[in-house]
Amino acid sequence: MTIQNAPPGLDYDRDKKFSKRTFSCEQSFKEMVAMCLVKDQTKRPTAEKLLKHSCFKHTKPPELAVKSLFADLPPLWTRVKSLQAKDAAQLALKRMATADEEAISMSEYQRGVSAWNFDVKDLKTQASLPTVQPQTIKELSSQTMSPSLIIPQLQHIFQQNSVQQDLLMNLLNSVQPAETTDGSQSGKLPPLPRSETNGTVDSVPSERERMLLSSISELRAKLNDLTEELDSEKSRYNQLQQKLKAFTGRELV
Numbered sequence: 551m552t553i554q555n556a557p558p559g560l561d562y563d564r565d566k567k568f569s570k571r572t573f574s575c576e577q578s579f580k581e582m583v584a585m586c587l588v589k590d591q592t593k594r595p596t597a598e599k600l601l602k603h604s605c606f607k608h609t610k611p612p613e614l615a616v617k618s619l620f621a622d623l624p625p626l627w628t629r630v631k632s633l634q635a636k637d638a639a640q641l642a643l644k645r646m647a648t649a650d651e652e653a654i655s656m657s658e659y660q661r662g663v664s665a666w667n668f669d670v671k672d673l674k675t676q677a678s679l680p681t682v683q684p685q686t687i688k689e690l691s692s693q694t695m696s697p698s699l700i701i702p703q704l705q706h707i708f709q710q711n712s713v714q715q716d717l718l719m720n721l722l723n724s725v726q727p728a729e730t731t732d733g734s735q736s737g738k739l740p741p742l743p744r745s746e747t748n749g750t751v752d753s754v755p756s757e758r759e760r761m762l763l764s765s766i767s768e769l770r771a772k773l774n775d776l777t778e779e780l781d782s783e784k785s786r787y788n789q790l791q792q793k794l795k796a797f798t799g800r801e802l803v
Contacts, residue, residue: 578603578604578605579605581603581605582600582603582605585600586600707776707779707780707783711773711776711777714769714773714776715773717769718773722766
């Protein structure tokens with residue numbers, strides 16, 4: 551953007567109509583200030599002389615200034631009413647927001663209370679308790695553990711497996727061989743269980759055998775679980791060893 555017209559000044563003919571008024575006001579104002587700044591206080595003008603100065607001739611009376619200031623203003627009671635209405639609207643908006651929040655919280659609370667559980671205190675205490683999310687297998691596998699912590703766990707699992715194996719072997723040996731050994735020592739086989747109706751051989755196991763078979767099945771299931779846990783711990787230990795070797799190799803490089 552370029553300036554096409556020169557700034558206003560006192561030497562241009564086109565600015566004479568504005569310069570006369572401004573020059574007279576400025577000159578009279580400068581004279582009044584110079585009169586007030588005289589060092590000799592006796593030569594300074596009084597308030598009456600200052601009011602009669604030419605600088606104040608073109609000023610408007612204060613009545614007009616006051617009227618012009620308060621001309622467009624509404625009456626006081628209307629202004630008070632408008633302010634009260636604004637305050638009431640703001641309070642209503644705040645109350646609406648709080649009412650909506652209370653309704654949402656109440657709906658959530660009512661949804662938490664079931665039709666059969668009316669213990670409100672218990673529900674409140676449960677809601678106040680911090681929820682601890684269990685760590686997933688991926689998070690546990692991603693965590694780096696030192697071999698000094700894993701090796702004792704593996705040894706403990708191996709000892710448990712060996713104990714379970716010994717118990718299984720003892721139970722398997724003590725199921726029926728006890729009866730066969732008793733019969734072999736006496737030179738006679740143990741009598742087979744017969745039914746009361748026709749005297750035929752009944753293959754129904756006794757109560758003791760059922761208990762032993764159930765305990766054997768439980769021990770086998772425990773043994774399978776422990777072997778799976780041992781295999782998983784071994785694989786995890788191998789992974790940690792590989793990570794440790796890679797880390798030590800990087801440090802050496």
